[in-house]
Amino acid sequence: MATKLNLDKLDYQIIQEMMENAEISYADLGKKFFVSAGTIHVRIKKLQEAGVVKGTKLNVDLKQLGYDVIAFIGVYLEKSSLYDIVAEELRKIPQIVRLNYTTGNYSMFGEVVCKDITELRQILHDDLQKIKGIERTETFISLDESFGRNVQVYKTK
Amino acid sequence: MATKLNLDKLDYQIIQEMMENAEISYADLGKKFFVSAGTIHVRIKKLQEAGVVKGTKLNVDLKQLGYDVIAFIGVYLEKSSLYDIVAEELRKIPQIVRLNYTTGNYSMFGEVVCKDITELRQILHDDLQKIKGIERTETFISLDESFGRNVQVYKTK
DNA sequence: ATTGAAAGAGTCTCAGT
């Protein structure tokens, strides 16, 4: 953990804006928030050094790239102490893009992105069955994403 | 849907690289893949026009911004025809950052990002209880994220 | 801390291949 954070309104405004659109220029950000491009630069540098801003990611259309199936998988473990071992095995399956250790029904909860249902079935039947320590899994296939958005760190209105 | 896609190795390489790090310069991308910066520029422009590349997003450290609690919520609906109405109500809760319509146990599946457990409890007890059409919900609090990564559109090795 | 201006680096265009 870096030095203590002390973010002001402008910092939050910059983060909020760039979470949606990281390509915006410092000049345009400055115009929007009534400061100079130099000030924006200093703020972003500060946020990067503090580790609040970790980088930028490309936002791609998975459907157009041929990834038609998104599913969530709830995993029941035989013993919760097996978490780390099973997590390492699940990491080897590249279609699993996210894995969380959770409270509640499931010991762990994953998200899978696949080309098609055939690929999903292969993961569920072939790959997951081979992993020792998994008692069973439950799968929820996403039929539609209602919305996906960012956290609100600054309220616009 | 735009005109038919015909992506080659270079396109996939660029996407793979920029999904992790969208800040990399065209010159550096060119060096990495043995083409000129101009070629990279043309490819990225093509990908943007096709809609495959939708933009770039800031990657932030939610913990450092004070968002300590991530949870997943499975929603049981009284009738699945209520999906759209309930989705609109859930959209009004800004801490719900994602909502999917799913097969399986739950009708819909959401992800919540909160400052703390108190805020999560308010959402579960106050906000969700008010929404008509929700039979009940199940919550899975993330104790730890094992990994989070991008889809593999191009295999490096 | 913020600014404005200058230097440096990156993007974008285009003629040539």
Place this chain on the structure above:
DNA sequence: ACTGAGACTCTTTCAAT
């Protein structure tokens, strides 16, 4: 389609406030 060079824009630094 790719390249290299020039024009243009954006980032980065810095002296002044």
